[in-house]
Amino acid sequence: MTEFDYAPAPESRAVVDIKPSYGLFIDGEFVDPISDDYLPTFNPANEEHLAYFAVGGEADVDAAVRAARRAFPKWSKMSGAERGKYLFRIARILQERAREFAVLETLDNGKPIKESRDIDIPLVAAHFFYHAGWADKLEFAGYGKNPKPIGVAGQVIPWNFPMLMLAWKVAPALACGNTVVLKPAETTPLTALLFAEVCQQAGLPKGVVNIVTGAGATGASLVAHAGVDKVAFTGSTAVGKSIAQAVAGTKKRLTLELGGKGANIIFEDAPIDQAIEGIINGIFFNQGHVCCAGSRLLIQESVADEVIERLKHRMQTLRVGDPMDKNTDVGAINSLAQLQRITELAASGDEEGAERWSVDCALPERGFWYRPTLFLNSTDAHRIAREEIFGPVLAVQTFRTPSEALDKANNSPYGLSAGVWSEKGSRIHLMAEGLRAGVVWANTFNRFDPTSPFGGYKESGYGREGGVAGLASYLVQE
Amino acid sequence: MTDRVEVRKTYKLFINGAFVRSESGRSYEVMDGDGAFLANVAHASRKDARDAVVAARAGQAAWAKATAYNRGQVIFRVAEVMESRRAQFEEELRRTEKLSDKKARKAVDEAIDRVVWYAGWTDKLAALVGGNNPVAAPFFNFSVPEPTGVIAVMAPQDDSLLGLLSVILPAIATGNSVVVVSSFHRPIPSVTLSEVLATSDVPAGVVNILTGDFSEIGTWLAEHMDVDGIDLAGVPAGDFATKLEALAASNLKRVIRPSTQDWSDTPSTYRMRQWIEIKTVWHPIGA
Numbered sequence: 001m002t003e004f005d006y007a008p009a010p011e012s013r014a015v016v017d018i019k020p021s022y023g024l025f026i027d028g029e030f031v032d033p034i035s036d037d038y039l040p041t042f043n044p045a046n047e048e049h050l051a052y053f054a055v056g057g058e059a060d061v062d063a064a065v066r067a068a069r070r071a072f073p074k075w076s077k078m079s080g081a082e083r084g085k086y087l088f089r090i091a092r093i094l095q096e097r098a099r100e101f102a103v104l105e106t107l108d109n110g111k112p113i114k115e116s117r118d119i120d121i122p123l124v125a126a127h128f129f130y131h132a133g134w135a136d137k138l139e140f141a142g143y144g145k146n147p148k149p150i151g152v153a154g155q156v157i158p159w160n161f162p163m164l165m166l167a168w169k170v171a172p173a174l175a176c177g178n179t180v181v182l183k184p185a186e187t188t189p190l191t192a193l194l195f196a197e198v199c200q201q202a203g204l205p206k207g208v209v210n211i212v213t214g215a216g217a218t219g220a221s222l223v224a225h226a227g228v229d230k231v232a233f234t235g236s237t238a239v240g241k242s243i244a245q246a247v248a249g250t251k252k253r254l255t256l257e258l259g260g261k262g263a264n265i266i267f268e269d270a271p272i273d274q275a276i277e278g279i280i281n282g283i284f285f286n287q288g289h290v291c292c293a294g295s296r297l298l299i300q301e302s303v304a305d306e307v308i309e310r311l312k313h314r315m316q317t318l319r320v321g322d323p324m325d326k327n328t329d330v331g332a333i334n335s336l337a338q339l340q341r342i343t344e345l346a347a348s349g350d351e352e353g354a355e356r357w358s359v360d361c362a363l364p365e366r367g368f369w370y371r372p373t374l375f376l377n378s379t380d381a382h383r384i385a386r387e388e389i390f391g392p393v394l395a396v397q398t399f400r401t402p403s404e405a406l407d408k409a410n411n412s413p414y415g416l417s418a419g420v421w422s423e424k425g426s427r428i429h430l431m432a433e434g435l436r437a438g439v440v441w442a443n444t445f446n447r448f449d450p451t452s453p454f455g456g457y458k459e460s461g462y463g464r465e466g467g468v469a470g471l472a473s474y475l476v477q478e
Numbered sequence: 479m480t481d482r483v484e485v486r487k488t489y490k491l492f493i494n495g496a497f498v499r500s501e502s503g504r505s506y507e508v509m510d511g512d513g514a515f516l517a518n519v520a521h522a523s524r525k526d527a528r529d530a531v532v533a534a535r536a537g538q539a540a541w542a543k544a545t546a547y548n549r550g551q552v553i554f555r556v557a558e559v560m561e562s563r564r565a566q567f568e569e570e571l572r573r574t575e576k577l578s579d580k581k582a583r584k585a586v587d588e589a590i591d592r593v594v595w596y597a598g599w600t601d602k603l604a605a606l607v608g609g610n611n612p613v614a615a616p617f618f619n620f621s622v623p624e625p626t627g628v629i630a631v632m633a634p635q636d637d638s639l640l641g642l643l644s645v646i647l648p649a650i651a652t653g654n655s656v657v658v659v660s661s662f663h664r665p666i667p668s669v670t671l672s673e674v675l676a677t678s679d680v681p682a683g684v685v686n687i688l689t690g691d692f693s694e695i696g697t698w699l700a701e702h703m704d705v706d707g708i709d710l711a712g713v714p715a716g717d718f719a720t721k722l723e724a725l726a727a728s729n730l731k732r733v734i735r736p737s738t739q740d741w742s743d744t745p746s747t748y749r750m751r752q753w754i755e756i757k758t759v760w761h762p763i764g765a
Contacts, residue, residue: 126614142606142607142747144746237730240730241727241728241730242727244723244724244726244727244730245724245727248720248721248723248724248726248727249717249719249720249723249724256730258730413729415755428761432757432759435757437757438755438756438757438758439757439758439759439760440757440758440759440760441759441760442759442760442761443761443762444617444760444761444762447613447615447617447760449611449613449614449615449619451611451612451613451614451619452611452613452619452621452758452760453611453621453756453758454758455756457626457755457757458706458729458730459729459730461730462730462732464756467611467621467758468607469607469608469621469756472751477748477751477752478739478746478748
């Protein structure tokens, strides 16, 4: 068969202007960190040094929280309509500068430009636009006649969707009248710092949004700061539990969006072509760096051979490589540490007796890469079927009956997402009802929308982001 | 009155729809409001708490499957049976809380009305907290509330009937089951309530009531990995409440912190919303 290779189709990076180093965004200004501490950030696709960013210390976090506290009275008392207009401004500026954000996101994170351009950044703008409209309608949201903001929100976000997670945190917090101190992830600080410029362009009052870059200790200082009234965290379940312990006995409100081990369930009556695309999207979207990834594939036994064969065929067509190429499907692993974690967990799959199959593809020489991989003959007891790998690795199991599928899918301390593929409506509803997961995608996967609440059951955390339910995370509840 | 010797009641735990003594064989003395001996009440142990969780897990599965209409009728039935036993509740409140006749009557009125209030919520909350989400793509997307699971409830220490109901009802109205630790010094109304529940078609295991000391039982429930949420209403704010909240993080239990509220106030929907999980379902629209 003749191979038709894709010609390179690189996105231009001329649209972004990366500074050599970045300070912290506190009280409306970029300031040098009191800590005098900086870290480099790299492009994970080629290990190119991109910039230095400040590592906020306790004094920096304190300055940011104080700024947010000072801004809170005025911001929270401002009419909802006025607050909303600031958020609309932010949404519009994000749309205007969408390409810049997409390129910078891809450079700093390693995700394909196709995704940052078509998914992440449009959703970010949509999230601000949606919540802008809530700002003057909160009394209709069902949380009492006089809903009140909580105060200063300390928000800690992960590296897998740097801007999208920022939007999920900042937009509802501001709409409800809170002020925020945001701590971006250590490996992906750049778009949050660009967002600080958007806040400046929008004329957002000083101190309403503060961005303190740094590492784990910076986040821990923020969570522990006595001037924080609300903690919102997205990240691992282990860190989530330690945060829940840390806020015990305080008045701080807490919402957690944590890990997952989503089951993607394929019935024999599924639309197989679409299901294959759904499996691919479920686990290889964003290199599998997705808390709600469909990382466990459950196939009904009667179609297992067919599905696996077609899945392998489809996986082989994935284009793995330069994230800045518009044709790339699977980009770079975000960091060396994450690559090591994926490698270690996948090795446990070999050791525990699952059967590894990986795509045969060339990988770039520099940067962090992992071949799209699946493990056949995986069991509930395998680490690859229990632990969140957060990479392009799929554990495959089979089942015979709907109830067996439910038992297997629910046999996890996590409960964030699940997928069901079937053409039978009643079966879809039966499964959707029985799955203990906050989001169920039926005949689709990995869809997101600001109107659609997102969040976990069980150890995937508590609280919702998006929709009416998400507002509860930023209004006083009693 | 004749000089007939009264038949006294043995006050037991209520686990899985049955009245049982503590497996530990322990009991403790409960005094009335004047400090006079009232009864020996079962003193629940760790094993009792664990048995109650097992019962609650099984009961919750059946309760969650019942229709919302059915759950509403069952809870309403609780109000009916309470009404028929109101004299007993009033007498108990007079003795244990030293309420006047009038206040005891009012407290029981409020308690029964609180049950009716929650009975009506079972088939309405879903429409308020969930519904269709107008996503910007061709998908039908809807959110529904589902019960969190098994909730451990530390009942208020002072308000032994209305307070107790005000923390049990929001959990069961939303389809959860509960393991309740009732007021340590005022447990009698909780035992009478369990007799009401046993005759009100509330399925076994949905409400389990342990009489005993929250400072023991609370710890065991807070660290129990098959408990999904904990209401600290009856625990005074302070180190012990902090300890329970920290223990609850072991499996990320949903937590309601200690409360000093006046239980006579009309509740908000907060307690019900704390014991639900919002599930969102997506399906494509197409031919």
